[in-house]
Every structure is written in C-alpha cells, then in structure tokens.
Amino acid sequence: MVCGYPCQDLSPAGKLAGLEGKHSRLFYQAVRILSTLQQLQPQRPPAYVLENVSPLSHRENSRIRKEVFPIINSVVGQPVSFDAARAGSYAHRLRAYWSNLFQNHQFNLVMEGVNRPPDRYVCDILQRGWKPRKVVTGDRKPHYTANVVGEPMRVLPTILATQNSRAFRAPRAGTVVRKEDVEEKGESREVNLDEKAIAMGYNASELRMAHGMRDEELASVLGLAMDRRAMELLYAVAEVSTTKLPKSQETEEEEHGALAAIPIVKSTEVATTSGVATEPVRARLAEWITIKDRKALRDSVQPTPFHVANSGSLPP
DSSP: OEEOOOOTTTSTTSOOOGGGSTTTTHHHHHHHHHHHHHHHOTTSOOOOEEEEEOGGGSOTTOHIIIIIHHHHHHHHOOOEEEEGGGGTOSBOOEEEEEESSSOHHHHHHHHTTOOOOTTOOGGGGSOTTEEEOOOOSOOOTTSOOOOOTTSOOOOBOOOOSSTTOGGGSTTSTTEEEETTOSSSOSOEEEOOHHHHHHHTTOOHHHHHHHHOOOHHHHHHHHHHSOOHHHHHHHHHHHHHHHHSSOOOHHHHHHHTTTTOSOOOOOEEEEEETTEEEEEEOOOOOSSOOOHHHHHHHHHHSOOOSSOHHHHOOOOO
C-alpha cells in the first residue's frame, strides 16, 4: 500500500489545521484501509509506504511538530525524511516516509552515502530560449544542499498544487528568463507545467492524454504527487538496508518471536475542539517484518537497477 494523504493542513505553506483539517484528516482513512489489510492478511502483513510533508519542515517549537506529528508517529511509527533533490530531482521536495519496508537506522545509514549526481542542472529541462535565474541564496538544511551561490541552478523550489505560488513569481527562483538576458531584467515567466513535470520525473503530455487533464488539474496533481526519483531511491535504499547491513538487536528479537502478535489499529471517538472526531488508537504499526515477511517483500519489490550503497549514482 503506497499512499500520500493530502498535506495542505500539515504543510508550512498551508493553513496548519492539522489532522482536523478537511484535507489532512484523510490520514485516518489511510490508517483504516491499512488496518483492514492487516486483518485480512494476519499471516502476511502488507508492506506500506505513507508519504507526507516532513516534520523537519517546521520549527521545533511549532504546534504541528510538537502536537500533530507525534499523533501520526504513534500510529504508523517514526518516519525517515529526505529531500528529492538528493535523489536527482530537479525540484526540492522534503518529505517524510512512514514504512515497514526497512529499519529506520539502517535506512539512514545507507542514505548517508547517497549524493546527488553532480552534472544535473535546471537548464537541462527548460524549453529552448530560456534559462534559470542566477542563484542568489544557497540551499539550507533541512533541504539538500544543491544550489550554491555563484554556480548554475541545480534545483527548483518545491512545486505546489497551485500555479503562481510565491516561489514561482518574479524575480524569485521559480521563474526563468530569456537566455540572452544577462541582467535578468527583461521578460520572465513561471516554470511551466511541462517543465515542472519533468523536474519531478514525469511527462506532462502523457498525463494530459491518459487522463484528459486540464492545466489546473495537472498543476494540482503535480503539487500533491510523490517525486518519481525519490520513490525509486526509497525502494533502492530499502532493498540495500534490509539485505546488506547487519541487523540490530531489536530486529533479531523480532525475528525470534519477541513480537509475536501484531496489534491492529482500531478506531475510537475522541473529543476535539471542533466536536467529536474518529481517531485511531495510538498503536504501533511500523517495523514488524518477520524473516518470512522480509523474503516475501524482497520477492515482490523489484530493486532499481543501480547500487546505491556502492556508488551513490542515480539514473536520470
């Protein structure tokens, strides 16, 4: 089960309504579906990846980070976070991934050896006659450091579900200028949808033809989508981290039956500031993969044809 429940109510760019917001409350529906799958397959728990905005996107003392993400983590476990730029994407996308495909400490250990391909620049995906603006502010953590002042732009700002968002208005980094415009004071435009799709690893023409999307719909889909290169990296690192690294003591204990029973998430009604809402009991769903289940996952998840742990190189 791969699911990205809406992030508008959790994102710093949104209204920060949390899990009571009309968008991000779908987290509870995702958990309900996952719980149902667990009950249907008690002997072979389903693999899952849940994706959303990273807690690292918020300040440490923010309400979303201090109050909302702990609720999510208590239900589906602790996430791993990384920026799609590390995977070779042409746009920043710092996201958290909650999954039982790997042990987090092993995943992070492998990820430390993964670096972005050095010869990948935004100019490669722009339509003829246009160029990205000069980098005037370098990237800062928690984002992957790809853009450096004085060097060509490597990564666009995070692509949102609405066009003409703040980072894509002139003279900011999400706009492009004519190639001959040295001073960047002439004609400019927002990076268009075709270029945004390529930045995230997709083809806008294929999406339009297959689903008959209008530009507004395509913009929304791209803004809510998972970056293709990030997902490829996630599965590749998961494969390496579960098969090529020594197991932790916790993992050994799990494999020898320390966690024989798998708790199932159930729903209960809890009081909220806006009335009564359905909230899952805080049960831990993460990291319950037995030896048998690991083998089943390895058989069902095809690794990408490159070795992250050895070279850190990524496909285009």
